[in-house]
Amino acid sequence: xxxxxxxxxxxxxxxGDNAAFAALVARHLPRxxxxxxxxxxxxxxxxxxxxxxxxxxxxxxxxxxSQTAIAGGARFTTWFTxxxxxxxxxRRRRPQPAPLEAAAEVASTAxxxxxxxxxxxxxxxxxxxxxxxxxxxxxxxTLCHWxxxxxxxxxxxxxISVGALESLLVRARRTLRVALADLVPDxxxxxxxxxxx
Amino acid sequence: xxxxxxxxxxLDAYGADPNRWPEAERAGARxxxxxxxxxRAHAGEARLLDSVLAQAALxxxxxxxxxxxxxxxxxxxxxxxxxxxxxxxxxxxxxxFAFGWPNFAALAAAGVVGFLVGWxxxxxxxxxxxxxxxxxxxxxxxxxxxxx
Numbered sequence: 001x002x003x004x005x006x007x008x009x010x011x012x013x014x015x016g017d018n019a020a021f022a023a024l025v026a027r028h029l030p031r032x033x034x035x036x037x038x039x040x041x042x043x044x045x046x047x048x049x050x051x052x053x054x055x056x057x058x059x060x061x062x063x064x065x066s067q068t069a070i071a072g073g074a075r076f077t078t079w080f081t082x083x084x085x086x087x088x089x090x091r092r093r094r095p096q097p098a099p100l101e102a103a104a105e106v107a108s109t110a111x112x113x114x115x116x117x118x119x120x121x122x123x124x125x126x127x128x129x130x131x132x133x134x135x136x137x138x139x140x141x142t143l144c145h146w147x148x149x150x151x152x153x154x155x156x157x158x159x160i161s162v163g164a165l166e167s168l169l170v171r172a173r174r175t176l177r178v179a180l181a182d183l184v185p186d187x188x189x190x191x192x193x194x195x196x197x
Numbered sequence: 198x199x200x201x202x203x204x205x206x207x208l209d210a211y212g213a214d215p216n217r218w219p220e221a222e223r224a225g226a227r228x229x230x231x232x233x234x235x236x237r238a239h240a241g242e243a244r245l246l247d248s249v250l251a252q253a254a255l256x257x258x259x260x261x262x263x264x265x266x267x268x269x270x271x272x273x274x275x276x277x278x279x280x281x282x283x284x285x286x287x288x289x290x291x292x293x294f295a296f297g298w299p300n301f302a303a304l305a306a307a308g309v310v311g312f313l314v315g316w317x318x319x320x321x322x323x324x325x326x327x328x329x330x331x332x333x334x335x336x337x338x339x340x341x342x343x344x345x
Contacts, residue, residue, distance in 0.1 A: 016275065022267035029263045051266060058270045062277045126253035144217060145250060151211070151219050162219075169210035173246060183249045 006076035007064070014061035021061065025054055028077075031147070032084055038142040039088035041131035049087045056083055082157045085143070089135040122183060129179040137172035140165055199225035204236050208243040212250075 004012070004020070006027070012020035032053065036046035057080060060067075064076075130138055136158065143154040144165075155165040177184055204226055211217040218226055229236045 014275070018268065018271045021271055022264055025267040025270075026263040029261065029266070033261070047261065050261070051270075054266060055270050055273065058273060059275060062275045122249065122252045126250060130253070144211060146253075166206065166210040170206065173209060173212070176250070177246050180246075180249055184245050 010057075010061050010064040010076055013058065014064050021058060024057065028080065029054075032080070035081070035142060035147050036084055036088055038127075038130065038146060039085055039135070039139050040091055041127075041138075045088075045091050049084065049091060052087055053080065053084045078153065078156055081143075081147075081149075082159070085139050085157060089139060125180060125183065126176075129176055132179070133172050133175060137168045137175070140168035141172040141176075144169060198232075199229045201229065201233065201236060201239075204229050205239050208239050212247040213240045213244040214247060 004023070006024065009020045009024040009027075013024060029050065032050050033046060036049045036053075037043055040046050040049055060079075130141070133141070139158060140154060143149040143157060144151065149157065151162050151165055155162045158165065158168075160168075199222065203222075207218050207222065207226055211219075215223050215227065230240060
């Protein structure tokens with residue numbers, strides 16, 4: 001049962017329609033998982049965050065129609081992504097163990113949860129550098145670069161202006177350029193593949 | 198035509214892929230790129246970082262079963278927010294009441310409790326006051342809704 005817009009599924013979930021809620025979860029789980037993994041920097045945190053975000057979705061469903069009417073018709077994906085990103089940022093504010101413990105791993109042996117594998121050494125380096133960025137810079141870059149959000153959408157999710165979003169993105173990319181300088185060749189230098197090999 | 202400074206900001210923020218640029222500025226940016234070697238050089242630098250970031254694709258295998266997760270969550274009882282689920286959900290004064298109503302209810306409950314606690318202390322018996330306080334406070338539950 002995958003028919004229906006997100007808003008329609010939310011309205012039905014709000015009336016106790018479990019199948020509608022299951023469809024909503026199935027539709028958004030993969031993307032939410034990838035986003036939460038990048039922004040939280042931890043696969044185990046991402047798993048908990050995604051579950052918490054869907055729990056909040058279920059609890060919000062009965063009031064979705066009335067509250068979106070007051071708020072001027074917020075889109076489900078914008079609201080849901082905002083919940084997800086805020087949970088990630090809040091989680092990152094707590095004391096953390098080593099950043100992005102998954103970055104250098106080959107595979108997880110955890111029986112449950114997410115198995116996140118950096119595809120290669122470059123991938124691990126970039127993910128580790130990403131995990132070192134301040135939370136809001138990381139969230140902005142993840143939304144615009146990997147999650148495919150427009151600048152307007154990303155600004156709405158982060159509840160900032162487009163100008164502030166651009167400022168976060170500029171700082172994030174400049175930091176990454178420095179952190180990954182050995183992987184970013186100067187123009188005219190040998191191709192990236194040779195440099196990485 | 199777009200200024201070179203603006204193009205550099207676009208490249209610094211969004212990278213060299215025009216699909217990531219703000220839609221309203223794509224045409225102007227392309228026009229400048231077509232006519233300026235300096236602009237193309239900046240785009241080339243941004244493309245190099247893009248090529249590194251592009252290799253940072255995760256392989257995130259979702260081992261959570263969506264159906265199991267949804268089923269487990271759906272066992273949690275839903276609760277309609279009385280502030281917005283009732284007749285106060287319209288805009289204007291109605292919306293103001295919608296957000297204000299729980300606050301008034303909590304304030305009124307706190308006032309009643311405070312009055313009764315003060316009244317019960319008239320006998321100067323601390324033990325009696327504590328008993329009354331516990332009895333009175335037990336049924337008062339204030340639930341805070343998360344803002345979104």
